[in-house]
Amino acid sequence: MTDLTHLSIADARDQLKAKAFTATELTEAYLAAMEKGRSLGAYVLETPEKARAMAKASDERLARGEGRALEGIPLGVKDLFCTEGVRTTACSRILGNFVPSYESTVTANLWADGAVMLGKLNNDEFAMGSSNETSAFGPVTNPWRRQGDNRSLVPGGSSGGSATAVSAWLCAGATGTDTGGSIRQPAAFTGIVGIKPTYGRCSRWGIVAFASSLDQAGPFARTVRDAAILLKSFASVDPKDTTSADRPVPDYEAAVGRSVKGMVIGIPKEYRVDGMPAEIEALWSQGIAWLKAAGAEIREISLPHTKYALPAYYIVAPAEASSNLARYDGIRYGLRVPGNDIVDTYEKSRAAGFGAEVRRRIMIGTYVLSAGYYDAYYVRAQKVRTLIKRDFELAFEAGVDAVLTPATPSAAFGIGEKSGGDPVEMYLNDIFTVTVNMAGLPGIAVPAGLDSQGLPLGLQLIGRPFDEETLFQVAQVIEDAAGHFSPTPWWG
Amino acid sequence: MNAVVRTAKPSQLIRGATGDWEIVIGLEVHAQVNSEAKLFSGASTTFGNDPNSNVSLVDAAMPGMLPVINVECVRQAVRTGLGLKAAINRRSIFDRKNYFYPDLPQGYQISQYKNPIVGEGRILIDMPDGETIEVGVERLHLEQDAGKSIHDQSPVYSFVDLNRSGVALMEIVSKPDLRSSEEAKAYVSKLRTILRYLGTCDGDMEKGNLRADVNVSVHKPGTPFGTRCEIKNVNSIRFIGQAIEYEARRQIGIVEDGGTIVQETRLFDPGKGETRSMRSKEEAHDYRYFPDPDLLPLEFSQDFVDALAAHLPELPDEKKARFVRDYGVTPYDAMVLTLERASADYFEAVAKGRDAKAAANWVINELFGRLNKEGKGIEASPVSADQLGAIVDLIGDSTISGKIAKDLFEIVWAEGGDPRAIVETRGLKQVTDTGAIEAACDAVIAANPDKVQQAKAKPTMIGWFVGQVMKQTGGKANPQAVNDMLKGKLGIE
Numbered sequence: 001m002t003d004l005t006h007l008s009i010a011d012a013r014d015q016l017k018a019k020a021f022t023a024t025e026l027t028e029a030y031l032a033a034m035e036k037g038r039s040l041g042a043y044v045l046e047t048p049e050k051a052r053a054m055a056k057a058s059d060e061r062l063a064r065g066e067g068r069a070l071e072g073i074p075l076g077v078k079d080l081f082c083t084e085g086v087r088t089t090a091c092s093r094i095l096g097n098f099v100p101s102y103e104s105t106v107t108a109n110l111w112a113d114g115a116v117m118l119g120k121l122n123n124d125e126f127a128m129g130s131s132n133e134t135s136a137f138g139p140v141t142n143p144w145r146r147q148g149d150n151r152s153l154v155p156g157g158s159s160g161g162s163a164t165a166v167s168a169w170l171c172a173g174a175t176g177t178d179t180g181g182s183i184r185q186p187a188a189f190t191g192i193v194g195i196k197p198t199y200g201r202c203s204r205w206g207i208v209a210f211a212s213s214l215d216q217a218g219p220f221a222r223t224v225r226d227a228a229i230l231l232k233s234f235a236s237v238d239p240k241d242t243t244s245a246d247r248p249v250p251d252y253e254a255a256v257g258r259s260v261k262g263m264v265i266g267i268p269k270e271y272r273v274d275g276m277p278a279e280i281e282a283l284w285s286q287g288i289a290w291l292k293a294a295g296a297e298i299r300e301i302s303l304p305h306t307k308y309a310l311p312a313y314y315i316v317a318p319a320e321a322s323s324n325l326a327r328y329d330g331i332r333y334g335l336r337v338p339g340n341d342i343v344d345t346y347e348k349s350r351a352a353g354f355g356a357e358v359r360r361r362i363m364i365g366t367y368v369l370s371a372g373y374y375d376a377y378y379v380r381a382q383k384v385r386t387l388i389k390r391d392f393e394l395a396f397e398a399g400v401d402a403v404l405t406p407a408t409p410s411a412a413f414g415i416g417e418k419s420g421g422d423p424v425e426m427y428l429n430d431i432f433t434v435t436v437n438m439a440g441l442p443g444i445a446v447p448a449g450l451d452s453q454g455l456p457l458g459l460q461l462i463g464r465p466f467d468e469e470t471l472f473q474v475a476q477v478i479e480d481a482a483g484h485f486s487p488t489p490w491w492g
Numbered sequence: 493m494n495a496v497v498r499t500a501k502p503s504q505l506i507r508g509a510t511g512d513w514e515i516v517i518g519l520e521v522h523a524q525v526n527s528e529a530k531l532f533s534g535a536s537t538t539f540g541n542d543p544n545s546n547v548s549l550v551d552a553a554m555p556g557m558l559p560v561i562n563v564e565c566v567r568q569a570v571r572t573g574l575g576l577k578a579a580i581n582r583r584s585i586f587d588r589k590n591y592f593y594p595d596l597p598q599g600y601q602i603s604q605y606k607n608p609i610v611g612e613g614r615i616l617i618d619m620p621d622g623e624t625i626e627v628g629v630e631r632l633h634l635e636q637d638a639g640k641s642i643h644d645q646s647p648v649y650s651f652v653d654l655n656r657s658g659v660a661l662m663e664i665v666s667k668p669d670l671r672s673s674e675e676a677k678a679y680v681s682k683l684r685t686i687l688r689y690l691g692t693c694d695g696d697m698e699k700g701n702l703r704a705d706v707n708v709s710v711h712k713p714g715t716p717f718g719t720r721c722e723i724k725n726v727n728s729i730r731f732i733g734q735a736i737e738y739e740a741r742r743q744i745g746i747v748e749d750g751g752t753i754v755q756e757t758r759l760f761d762p763g764k765g766e767t768r769s770m771r772s773k774e775e776a777h778d779y780r781y782f783p784d785p786d787l788l789p790l791e792f793s794q795d796f797v798d799a800l801a802a803h804l805p806e807l808p809d810e811k812k813a814r815f816v817r818d819y820g821v822t823p824y825d826a827m828v829l830t831l832e833r834a835s836a837d838y839f840e841a842v843a844k845g846r847d848a849k850a851a852a853n854w855v856i857n858e859l860f861g862r863l864n865k866e867g868k869g870i871e872a873s874p875v876s877a878d879q880l881g882a883i884v885d886l887i888g889d890s891t892i893s894g895k896i897a898k899d900l901f902e903i904v905w906a907e908g909g910d911p912r913a914i915v916e917t918r919g920l921k922q923v924t925d926t927g928a929i930e931a932a933c934d935a936v937i938a939a940n941p942d943k944v945q946q947a948k949a950k951p952t953m954i955g956w957f958v959g960q961v962m963k964q965t966g967g968k969a970n971p972q973a974v975n976d977m978l979k980g981k982l983g984i985e
Contacts, residue, residue, distance in 0.1 A: 081556075082554075082555060082556045088555070090555070095555065098555070100554070100555070100556075101549075102549060102554070104556060204556075204558065205556065205557070205558050206556040206557075207556050208555045208556050209555075209556060209786075211785070212784075212785035212786045213785035239560065240558060240560060241558050241560075242558070242559075242560055242561065242786075242787060242788055243558075243786065243787075243788060319782060320785050322590075322780075323588050323590055323599070323600055323780070323782070325599075326590060326592065326598065326599020326600060327553040327555070327597060327598050327599050329592060329594075329599060331594050331597075331652070332552060332553070332597060333554070342593075342594060342650075343592075346592055366780065369590070369780035369781075369782055370778055370780060371778045371780075374780075374781075374782070378782060
């Protein structure tokens with residue numbers, strides 16, 4: 001029998017229904033792979049007993065011919081999603097051994113569709129980072145290595161555990177969250193597909209908040225079709241999240257394979273940033289050529305406020321984070337370091353509980369919201385945000401169906417390479433992705449090639465609000481042209 | 493509105509060593525919204541449950557929890573705005589007010605900062621001297637209450653009860669239009685009356701469901717306002733008056749001694765009757781307000797407002813005007829009768845089809861007087877409107893005298909029963925039998941020849957004779973009939 005872990009979700013789904021193998025067999029294959037892949041650091045908690053119980057229940061349903069959309073498909077869950085009875089930490093010491101009594105809406109949707117939970121996946125602490133190096137559980141290793149070089153590379157972040165686990169066949173698909181690029185950048189770094197849906201497409205209820213106006217959950221998968229299958233289950237309106245959208249969830253999978261003939265693809269000139277590596281430039285040109293060949297119309301467009309997106313993002317996101325993280329005070333749950341009085345207890349608990357990057361962002365956020373600075377920073381950043389949104393609206397009004405850009409300014413880098421010095425160097429990783437969060441639009445990263453060192457590179461497609469279908473449609477064309485990229489296993 | 497700054501009357505000024513001082517007062521009243529559930533969670537708002545039993549995941553600020561607006565609280569705020577004749581803002585924004593405290597689980601209070609749900613309005617207050625004052629309302633906004641910190645249960649730890657955490661409050665901010673402690677007390681009292689009429693807040697100050705932050709400053713009339721101090725969380729109308737009186741004199745004392753007032757937050761100590769510093773402006777929190785990204789702007793249609801307006805009850809001012817117009821009672825009596833909706837309803841039940849002035853007299857003087865004496869509310873009155881109406885009827889048709897009526901009221905108060913039946917069974921009926929009255933009159937005249945002589949010279953002496961006859965008849969004789977008969981017999985015109 002072929003390695004079940006290498007099957008796509010679509011194939012596994014069809015073969016489970018055809019009874020070619022059982023959900024239990026599929027789950028056992030993943031549990032074995034997880035054990036062998038522990039050195040990658042993708043999982044912070046494995047839940048084999050839960051996985052086996054869920055797989056057994058799936059087998060019973062499949063036997064009765066009552067399989068649901070994701071029946072028996074083993075998934076990993078980013079540790080930002082609260083999972084009932086299963087430790088959830090956001091990979092921060094401050095949450096200690098917090099075990100929620102509730103299940104996030106997104107994961108509840110997945111289980112309601114028959115998916116099997118394998119465990120909790122590593123991420124940057126509170127999703128703050130672009131390399132998964134800020135996790136309290138330590139870094140995650142990218143399954144990809146440079147040719148002839150055994151040094152460990154980062155998988156990107158913040159959803160680094162999710163990206164590595166999917167890329168290294170430690171789960172069939174995974175949940176991620178994306179506040180500034182935390183799904184798309186790691187997907188690009190590990191050669192897989194990741195989509196950040198439109199803000200409001202998926203409920204945020206039960207997901208540990210980083211920046212409420214930017215956070216959005218989305219799936220990681222090894223193919224465009226698999227990502228489309230997963231998103232259908234992720235998405236829902238939720239009365240518990242008033243920012244979730246009350247609109248029907250389309251059959252995304254049906255969009256996969258549709259022709260892009262006559263579609264208008266916008267190429268924003270402002271994304272041709274100074275010092276962009278030639279390989280990224282070439283990848284982008286290649287993507288344009290593929291879409292042109294598939295019958296799409298290529299149109300150069302202007303998104304003039306792009307250059308302000310990253311600085312504005314690093315005001316809005318920390319501002320919201322500084323407030324969202326105030327609840328971690330050592331009083332009701334999580335870590336408490338007793339002090340002499342209440343203020344001392346706060347200070348000791350939060351100093352011990354939060355890592356350096358989280359502390360930095362709390363301080364930035366507190367500063368930009370302070371009296372006398374609020375108008376100069378927060379209010380201006382919100383104005384910039386409106387302008388960025390307007391840039392995209394004008395492009396879409398002019399007939400553009402989707403925008404094509406590189407996903408990242410480089411391929412994966414080495415662990416420790418960028419985490420020591422200037423934090424801005426790390427922040428620049430998100431230069432192509434933050435605009436999408438600021439505008440609340442959907443964006444997908446799809447693998448498009450390898451660089452000269454053999455590392456995967458991705459392209460990003462940005463769509464109209466709630467038009468994820470177009471993204472899957474166009475991404476499939478790129479996937480068909482570029483082919484699949486898999487790391488050569490060296491672990492285990 | 494209130495473009496002209498109100499000036500105090502000379503009698504309201506405080507005399508200092510350097511001249512007269514005017515007090516300027518503004519109030520921020522926190523009124524707990526009457527609602528089953530909290531502002532952003534489904535947890536119950538029931539008072540008096542075991543600590544931490546009315547707490548949802550949202551109230552405890554568990555990771556990943558999100559607030560969802562309770563539409564009933566929005567309705568209550570709009571109703572209140574309409575009752576205050578205020579502008580209703582169909583788009584308002586919830587902001588986060590950030591600060592750390594153990595009874596504030598989120599680390600921020602969700603409130604409304606720049607865009608409140610209700611804008612400018614007004615409240616009319618009736619002063620005892622008959623003057624009616626219009627006080628401006630600056631705004632009304634919705635916000636979450638905090639939990640309760642308990643410091644006296646353990647020598648080492650403080651305890652926190654989150655039952656109150658997240659309960660909806662309306663903060664109603666007045667303009668600095670008040671010029672005396674009496675006005676401030678009348679304002680809170682009237683606001684409380686309006687809220688209770690509307691059913692949007694029960695106004696129970698003992699439970700802390702209505703409390704006020706009192707801003708006080710002093711200045712010489714005609715000069716700019718002085719620096720204000722804010723007295724936090726005063727929870728009775730009497731204390732509000734005491735706090736203002738103390739604080740104004742404290743500030744005058746400082747300024748007259750050559751000092752300056754420091755803007756600060758103060759606390760009122762009811763035991764000592766004084767205010768003391770809580771924190772200065774320098775120690776004040778920087779709340780870092782910003783729009784709550786978990787909540788969309790609160791928007792509703794004009795239809796939503798109109799539907800609430802259509803079902804608003806008659807409010808105290810309108811009711812008072814109607815009582816004056818329809819029942820002919822004095823404006824002051826009308827004000828007293830309309831302080832509570834239940835009292836007004838009681839009065840109307842008594843006055844219906846009867847002499848309204850007599851009804852008002854009985855409700856205000858006898859019933860309210862007695863209820864106040866016993867510390868009872870109108871709902872707990874032992875005498876029903878039907879019973880009191882029957883007593884008024886018995887006087888009206890001369891079955892009993894006013895004096896007997898008071899005795900009858902006491903009997904009904906203590907024992908209950910149908911007043912007409914009591915009059916029958918206990919023989920309280922007025923004696924209108926001319927023969928019996930005449931016999932009594934003759935007896936009194938015969939026994940007091942000297943007084944008879946005096947009365948001829950001084951006709952007012954007749955009162956003494958009436959009293960004697962009433963005494964003889966056990967108060968049951970009709971006083972008018974006695975009076976008439978004595979006049980004839982004594983030859984007084």
